Amino acid sequence: MASLLEINELSKVYADGTAALKNVSFSVAPGEFIAIIGPSGAGKSTLLRCINRLVKPSGGAIRFRDIDAAAASRRQVRLLRRQTGMIFQGYNLIQRVTVLRNVLHGRLGYMNAVSGSLGLFSRKDVADAKAILHRLGLTEQMFKRADELSGGQQQRVGIARALSQKPQLILADEPIASLDPVASRTIMEHLSGICREDGITCIVNLHQVAMARDYATRIIGIHKGEVVFDGRPGELSEETIHRIYGAAPDWREQGGESLARA
Numbered sequence: 071m072a073s074l075l076e077i078n079e080l081s082k083v084y085a086d087g088t089a090a091l092k093n094v095s096f097s098v099a100p101g102e103f104i105a106i107i108g109p110s111g112a113g114k115s116t117l118l119r120c121i122n123r124l125v126k127p128s129g130g131a132i133r134f135r136d137i138d139a140a141a142a143s144r145r146q147v148r149l150l151r152r153q154t155g156m157i158f159q160g161y162n163l164i165q166r167v168t169v170l171r172n173v174l175h176g177r178l179g180y181m182n183a184v185s186g187s188l189g190l191f192s193r194k195d196v197a198d199a200k201a202i203l204h205r206l207g208l209t210e211q212m213f214k215r216a217d218e219l220s221g222g223q224q225q226r227v228g229i230a231r232a233l234s235q236k237p238q239l240i241l242a243d244e245p246i247a248s249l250d251p252v253a254s255r256t257i258m259e260h261l262s263g264i265c266r267e268d269g270i271t272c273i274v275n276l277h278q279v280a281m282a283r284d285y286a287t288r289i290i291g292i293h294k295g296e297v298v299f300d301g302r303p304g305e306l307s308e309e310t311i312h313r314i315y316g317a318a319p320d321w322r323e324q325g326g327e328s329l330a331r332a
């Protein structure tokens with residue numbers, strides 16, 4: 071099957087000389103649910119941010135469908151971001167506006183500047199946004215301000231906003247890092263359900279090895295900016311986890327129980 075995303079020899083060196091990514095290469099088929107794991111500072115966020123061009127790569131190529139994200143013009147970056155829903159650890163909602171309006175903001179990439187700034191969303195956009203909120207169990211919260219919601223609910227709004235973009239790809243950067251275990255599972259269930267049922271490809275940065283093993287169809291392990299593992303969850307041995315995390319304690323603190331179960 072043709073890939074949705076091809077990353078070739080991607081590198082990123084920040085202005086202060088930090089080499090965050092070194093020759094990263096992998097391709098992503100439509101419908102995959104990929105967890106990116108690695109210790110703090112491994113380059114996980116930089117990788118996701120290069121894919122939707124929040125960060126400009128220093129070298130290599132990122133082909134998303136027919137766009138080379140690494141060399142994209144401003145117009146192409148807009149097209150790329152429209153097809154790529156981003157979910158953040160801190161939710162990135164507008165706190166003082168309603169849940170529904172936050173979700174509708176996912177449509178801004180499809181509107182001209184005047185309609186967008188005046189909030190002139192079509193009836194179809196509003197109906198679709200309500201249906202998405204219903205699917206995510208947020209019908210009752212629709213007209214509340216975002217800051218009246220719990221963290222788990224706010225992250226579901228983040229997912230709803232990404233879905234309202236009708237994306238091909240969802241990039242989630244540590245979407246459960248601020249949530250308790252129950253809310254974390256709810257978010258992971260929604261993301262994997264969306265991937266399975268809607269065929270939307272997901273790439274999710276995670277600190278928790280257990281969550282990656284439970285939900286991903288493929289895991290990519292990054293250590294100091296390099297891919298050191300790329301395989302199925304069942305292939306992730308304890309030795310491999312040591313290679314990914316080195317001496318860092320993250321996986322024992324946050325995901326070790328999953329290995330004990332395996």
Ligand SMILES: Nc1ncnc2c1ncn2[C@@H]1O[C@H](COP(=O)(O)OP(=O)(O)OP(=O)(O)O)[C@@H](O)[C@H]1O
Nearest residue numbers: 084085086088090109110111112113114115116117
């Ligand atoms: N804007 C920046 N300028 C300079 N260095 C940066 C910048 N952003 C990230 N870095 C560095 O790049 C490296 C990779 O950071 P990145 O945030 O991508 O890692 P991460 O795996 O997502 O970490 P975490 O899990 O803690 O979020 C780190 O050494 C970080 O300090």
